[in-house]
Amino acid sequence: MDIAIIGANGSTGKHMASRILLEKLLLPTDRLQLVGRSTGASASALYGFRQDLKDAFAEHCPIIDIALRPEEIVADIILMTAGSTLHPHAHKDKPPPSRDELASYNRAIAIPYAEAIAKYGYGHEIVIVVTNPVELIVQVFADHYDRRRVIGMGAYQDSLRFRREVARSINVSREAVRAMVLGEHGDGIVPLWSSVTVQGFSESETARAIRQVRSSTSSVQFPETLQRLRDEIIQIAQSGHMNEAFQRFDTLPPDVRVMVGPFLTLFSGAKTDIATANATVDLVKSILSGKDTVIAAQVVLDGEFLSVSGPVGAPVVISPKGWDGVYPIPLSDGEQQLFFKAVQSIQRKLLLWNA
Numbered sequence: 001m002d003i004a005i006i007g008a009n010g011s012t013g014k015h016m017a018s019r020i021l022l023e024k025l026l027l028p029t030d031r032l033q034l035v036g037r038s039t040g041a042s043a044s045a046l047y048g049f050r051q052d053l054k055d056a057f058a059e060h061c062p063i064i065d066i067a068l069r070p071e072e073i074v075a076d077i078i079l080m081t082a083g084s085t086l087h088p089h090a091h092k093d094k095p096p097p098s099r100d101e102l103a104s105y106n107r108a109i110a111i112p113y114a115e116a117i118a119k120y121g122y123g124h125e126i127v128i129v130v131t132n133p134v135e136l137i138v139q140v141f142a143d144h145y146d147r148r149r150v151i152g153m154g155a156y157q158d159s160l161r162f163r164r165e166v167a168r169s170i171n172v173s174r175e176a177v178r179a180m181v182l183g184e185h186g187d188g189i190v191p192l193w194s195s196v197t198v199q200g201f202s203e204s205e206t207a208r209a210i211r212q213v214r215s216s217t218s219s220v221q222f223p224e225t226l227q228r229l230r231d232e233i234i235q236i237a238q239s240g241h242m243n244e245a246f247q248r249f250d251t252l253p254p255d256v257r258v259m260v261g262p263f264l265t266l267f268s269g270a271k272t273d274i275a276t277a278n279a280t281v282d283l284v285k286s287i288l289s290g291k292d293t294v295i296a297a298q299v300v301l302d303g304e305f306l307s308v309s310g311p312v313g314a315p316v317v318i319s320p321k322g323w324d325g326v327y328p329i330p331l332s333d334g335e336q337q338l339f340f341k342a343v344q345s346i347q348r349k350l351l352l353w354n355a
C-alpha cells in the first residue's frame with residue numbers, strides 16, 4: 001500500500017504525513033510519497049521534511065519518496081491538498097474570505113495532476129480531495145479519471161463537526177452521535193437533522209434534545225440564521241475581541257457552529273489544518289479497513305441521488321475501490337429544498353470557474 005500526498009510541504013500535508021507515520025498505517029516496505037512543485041519552496045524543503053520524518057519515526061518508517069512532477073506519482077491512495085488557502089481578512093473594510101478567490105488558482109494546480117494520474121496511473125488509485133473549493137477540484141479529477149475513485153473531504157469533515165457540535169450541545173460523547181451534512185462545503189451546507197441519532201436515546205428523546213438545541217425550526221430558514229449569527233460573530237471579532245467572539249461562538253446552535261467554527265478559526269489568524277489532516281487520515285483508515293462504510297463526501301453524481309448530476313456532498317458507500325454507490329438516506333422536505341439549492345449554487349459557481 002502506497003500513499004502520496006500532493007502538497008506535502010503545506011501545513012495540512014505535513015500534519016497528514018506525520019499522522020500517517022504516527023499511526024503506523026504503512027509498513028516499512030510501503031511507500032509514502034511526498035509530492036511538491038519543482039519550482040518554489042517545496043523543491044528543496046521536502047528533502048528536509050523527509051529527513052525530519054525519518055528522525056521522528058525511525059523505528060517504523062516506510063520508504064519515503066519525493067516527487068516533484070505530477071507524472072512521478074505512484075500510489076494507491078492520493079491525498080490532494082496542494083493549493084492556496086483562505087486568508088483571514090480580519091479588517092472591517094475588507095470582505096470576508098471567499099472560496100471563490102481560490103478557485104481559478106487551485107483549478108490550474110489540480111489539472112496537471114488529474115491528467116497525469118489518468119495517463120500514467122494504475123487506474124485503481126483513490127484520490128481524496130482536500131483542496132478547496134472541494135466540489136471544483138473533485139470535478140477536475142473526475143473529468144479526467146474514474147469518478148467513482150474521487151472522493152472530496154468537505155462533507156465528511158462537516159459531518160464530523162456536526163456530530164461533535166450536536167454531542168457538545170446535548171452533553172454526550174461524539175461517538176454516541178450519528179449525523180450527516182450534505183450539500184456544499186461552504187455556505188451551502190445541508191445539516192441533516194433528520195439523520196441525527198443518539199446512542200441510548202429513544203426517538204422521542206432525540207427529537208426533544210434536537211428541539212432544544214437546533215438553530216431554526218425548519219431547514220429552509222437555516223441559511224438566514226447562519227448568515228445573521230455569522231455576521232454577529234464577525235463584528236465581535238473585527239472589533240478586536242477575539243476571546244469574546246469565541247465565547248459567543250460557544251453559545252451558538254450546533255449546526256451554525258459547524259460553519260462558523262472554521263471561519264472564526266481562520267479569522268483569528270490560525271488554520272484548520274490539524275483537524276482537516278486528522279479527518280483525512282480517519283477517512284484513509286476507513287478505506288483501508290476494507291469494510292463498506294457509509295459517509296458523506298463530495299462526489300460527482302450521475303443521477304444516483306435525488307436525480308442530481310454533478311459534484312455535491314452526498315451519502316455514499318465507500319470501500320477500497322472508492323465509492324461504490326449512494327446510500328439512499330431519506331431527507332425531510334426542508335432538507336431536500338436546501339440540498340437542491342446547494343446543487344444549484346455549486347453549478348452556478350462551476351459555470352463561472354470553468355468558463
Ligand SMILES: NC(=O)c1ccc[n+]([C@@H]2O[C@H](COP(=O)([O-])OP(=O)(O)OC[C@H]3O[C@@H](n4cnc5c(N)ncnc54)[C@H](O)[C@@H]3O)[C@@H](O)[C@H]2O)c1
Pocket residue numbers: 006007008009010011012013035036037040041042081082083084085086102106109130131132133134153154157271272273276
Ligand atoms: N477541506 C477542508 O476542510 C480544508 C481545510 C483546510 C485546508 N483545506 C484546503 O487545503 C489546501 C491546502 O491548505 P493548507 O492550509 O495546507 O495550505 P498551505 O499553503 O499550507 O499548503 C499548500 C501547499 O501546496 C503546495 N503547492 C502549491 N502548488 C503546488 C503544486 N503545483 N504542486 C504541489 N504542491 C503545490 C504549496 O507549496 C504548499 O506547500 C487549500 O486549498 C485549503 O483550502 C481544506
